[in-house]
Amino acid sequence: MTSIASAHGIDIAYESFGSPGGRPLLLIMGLGAQLVHWDDQFCExxxxxxxxVVRFDNRDAGLSTHLHDAGVPGSGRPAPYLLDDMAEDAAAVMDALGWPAAHVMGASMGGMIAQALALRHPERVLTLTSIMSMPGGSVAPPTEAARAVLFARPATSREGVVAQAVATASVIGSPGYEPDRERVERLAGLAFDRCHDPAGVARQYAAIVSSPDRTEALARLDVPTLVIHGADDPLIPLAGGQATAAAIPGAELKVFPGMGHDLPRALWAEIVEAVTKLTAGRPGQAG
Incomplete structure (x- = not known):
């Protein structure tokens, strides 16, 4: 069942898995992605x-508030919000759940938001898991092929969106693992049916590039941290994960050979094991 957290004029849609008495774990998804991109089976x-486990739609994605009146950034029009604002959305979900603190895991842009949340509210982040992300700046520019799919003209029809998702996955997915075309098509179709808003994706991207580099601030962070990255990620190359781990004192870096800019099903068990080891060290307060 989908619930809504509201704060600062923004509604954030979220869903949960597991017992409310369990260790609180907040999942934050990446650019243009929706809560469904944290697969049900992975959450289970x-x-x-x-x-x-709680997963949610960032602002301008899925069933959360879309800032349509802000238009499309560019041509001198500033970003309508920053990653810090998106971090406050994550905090609002925690508030709605009655969580004073939680374990936080983010993927790609979600990792950036998780970092921002830990910097803004360190007392509320029990542990931090940053997956295929970076601390900002130009430390890990994408390959030309990855850049091309990132900035490709978005499709408008359901069929076109699904085909584009398959094409994108063939470029930025994990070369060391068998492509899961059925999963890519299913999630792309499900996301389209929930909400298709290319302008919202553009506003999220503007938030990324307009937000300050977090490297210096992360050096003062005192939160147990796990950094997960694929050795073969073309969208945010391994240097992004290395920079994140180097910036945060005591962070553990776990690199998966053959992993690109996705979460291959074959790695789920190992990722879950690593995250569980981290969170078990700080059980936290149940919501």
Missing amino acids: LLADQGHH
Whole structure:
């Protein structure tokens, strides 16, 4: 069941898995992605390990508030919000759940938001898991092929969106693992049916490029941190994960050979195991 957290004029849609008495774990998705891109089965694996898992739609994605009146950034028009504002949306979900603190895991842009949340509210982040992300700046520019799919003209029809998702996955997906075309098509179709808003994706991207580099601030962070990255990520190359781990004192860097800019099903068990090891060290307060 989808619930709504409201704060600062923004509604954030969220869903949960597992027992409310479990270790609170907040999942934050990436650019243009929706809560459904945290697969149900992946969330259930985390829940089976004693987590109360909550996934949500960032602003301008899925069933959360879309800032249509802000238009499309560019041509001198500033970004209508920054990653810090998106971090406050994540905090609002925690408030709605009654969580004073939580374990936080973010992928890609979601990792950036998770970093921002830990910097703004360190007392509320029990542990931080940053996946295929970076601390900002130009430390890990995408390959030309990845840049091309990132900035490709968005499709408008359901069929076109699904085909574009398959084409994108063939470029930025994990070369060391068998492509899961059925999963890509299913999630792309499901996301389109929930909400298709290319302008919202553009506003999220503007938030990324307009937000300050977090490297210096992360050096003062005192939160147990796990950094996960693919050795073969063309969209945010490994240097992004290395820079994140180097910036945060005591952070553990876990690199998966053959992993690109996605979460291959074959790695789910190992990722869940690593995250569980991290969160078990700080059980936290149940929501």
